[in-house]
Amino acid sequence: MPRMIDRLFNLIDKTSEQSTRKAAQSYGRRSFLAKAGTVMAGAMLAPVLPFDRSLGGAAFAGTLEDENDCSYWKHCALDGNLCSTSGGSLTSCPPGTEASKVAWVGTCRNPADDKDYLVSYNDCCGRATVPSSTFCLTSEGERPGYRMGLHNDINWCMANTNKGYHCTVSVVLGVANG
Known part of the structure; x- marks a missing residue:
């Protein structure tokens, strides 16, 4: 059983390494930084976006009152x-x-x-x-x-x-x- 777990972890390691190397060859550092910056900026803007504050009607059930x-x-x-x-x-x-x-x-x-x-x-x-x-x-x-x-x-x-x-x-x- 321990050998199977070791094989599974080795397979996960090899797959992760191969996909990381392939991504590094396809995209430059600047491209990665630009995409990461876009994701971070989008995450910072998320709180100002409109959303349903009623939580599916929970506000009308009195659960949100203090x-x-x-x-x-x-x-x-x-x-x-x-x-x-x-x-x-x-x-x-x-x-x-x-x-x-x-x-x-x-x-x-x-x-x-x-x-x-x-x-x-x-x-x-x-x-x-x-x-x-x-x-x-x-x-x-x-x-x-x-x-x-x-x-x-x-x-x-x-x-x-x-x-x-x-x-x-x-x-x-x-x-x-x-």
Whole structure:
């Protein structure tokens, strides 16, 4: 078996050498450099050429949206720091914090399917806020603050033992009927 592999490598070497020598006899160095320069220039121009940025419709499926941006559709009623930029994720609190026992719910429209969804916003309590976290104040359809639970300007950590606010997660509960 090792002899067959050696023969195969020798055959590859001889074929490569013969084709390289033939190319060297047919083309000069300047011709090679001109063609290599053309290929490199073409490769440098490729990023400015037009192309389909939708990736076959993936942009409309919501996969290209930045979930860490305040304009992301799920954050339509969010008032606070994103947990995904504070050590957690969009749906889970960072280590060392716990989800608030009470929450508020918003109704957000997903542009990918043009449906309204109920989104639960839970504050994560127990640690100081990270200065580098993203703060969002996107209170679409917010209600006045005179009735508890109808707006998002409340310390929702008040029902927890540790009342220190850290960040907010957003969890889709389901499609809004109505």
